[in-house]
C-alpha cells in the first residue's frame with residue numbers, strides 16, 4: 001500500500017520532507033501541497049507531480065490524502081492538527097505541536113476522544129543512532145541509575161530574527177524532548193542562568209544561556225545553549241550514572257594529518273547533523289501507516305510536555321527564578337496513570 005501524503009507548508013523543512021518522502025522513503029507519495037505562498041506551493045508540488053490545494057482544510061479533506069505532514073508556521077500547527085484529527089487522518093507535525101499548553105491539551109483531548117493515536121510530533125533526535133545507543137545503554141542498567149546529564153547545544157550563528165526566547169522554544173526543546181525519552185522521566189522544574197554574553201551576537205540576544213532542569217526522579221540536567229559559537233554545529237550529551245557514564249558520539253568524520261596538523265570536520269548545521277535521523281523518522285512513520293498501526297514516535301502528550309517545559313524555561317530566564325513545569329497528570333491513553 002502506498003501512503004498518499006499531503007504537506008501543509010512548503011518552506012525549507014516542508015520541501016525537505018517532500019524530497020524525503022519522494023526520494024528516500026519507500027511506500028509514500030506526496031499527492032498534495034499547500035502553502036500561504038501559492039507560488040511556493042506550486043514549485044514544490046510541480047517537482048513531485050503533486051497538486052496544489054488552496055489551504056490546509058482542502059488538503060486534509062482530499063480523497064487522495066491518507067496522511068498529513070504539517071510544516072507550516074508554528075502558530076498554525078494546532079488548527080491543522082485538530083482538523084486532521086477531526087477527519088480521522090494520521091498527522092505528522094513538526095515541532096512545536098502548538099505554541100501554548102492550552103492548544104496542546106485541545107489536541108490531546110481530541111485525540112483521546114477519537115480513540116486511537118493519530119498524531120506524531122517531529123522530535124527527530126529520538127531517531128538519531130547515537131541517542132538510540134545511549135538509550136540502550138541506560139535502559140540496560142550498565143551505568144546504573146542516571147544521576148546527572150551534561151548537554152551542549154551549539155549553533156555557529158543565528159539570524160537577527162532569532163530572539164532569546166527561541167533558545168528554549170526552538171532550540172533547547174530538542175534536548176527537553178530527547179532527555180524525557182532517554183531517561184524515561186519527567187522534567188519538573190527549569191532554571192536559567194546567563195553568563196557573560198558573547199560579543200558575536202545581535203545585541204538583543206542573551207547568548208549563551210545555561211539551562212538547568214530537574215526531573216521527577218531527581219536527575220539534574222545542565223544544558224549550555226550557545227547559538228553563536230562560531231566554530232560549528234555541535235551537539236553534546238553525557239549521562240552520568242551510579243556506575244559509569246555514556247556519551248553521545250560525535251558524527252563520524254575522517255581524521256586528516258597533514259602539515260603537522262591533525263584535524264576532523266565539524267558540521268555546520270542541524271540539517272547535516274541529523275539528516276539520517278530525519279530519514280529514519282519518516283521511514284518508520286510511513287511503515288507504521290502502511291501497516292495500519294498507530295504511530296510509535298513522539299506523541300501529542302510529548303508535544304504538550306515539550307511546550308509546557310520550554311515555556312517554563314522562558315519564564316525562568318525572564319524571572320530569574322526556578323519555575324515548576326506544573327504539567328497535568330499523564331493520561332493512561334499516553335502510558336500514564338491518570
Ligand code: ISE
Nearest residue numbers: 153155170171172174227270
Ligand atoms: C532549529 O529550528 C532546529 O530545530 C535545530 O535542531 C536547532 O539546533 C536550531 O537551534 C533551531 O533553530
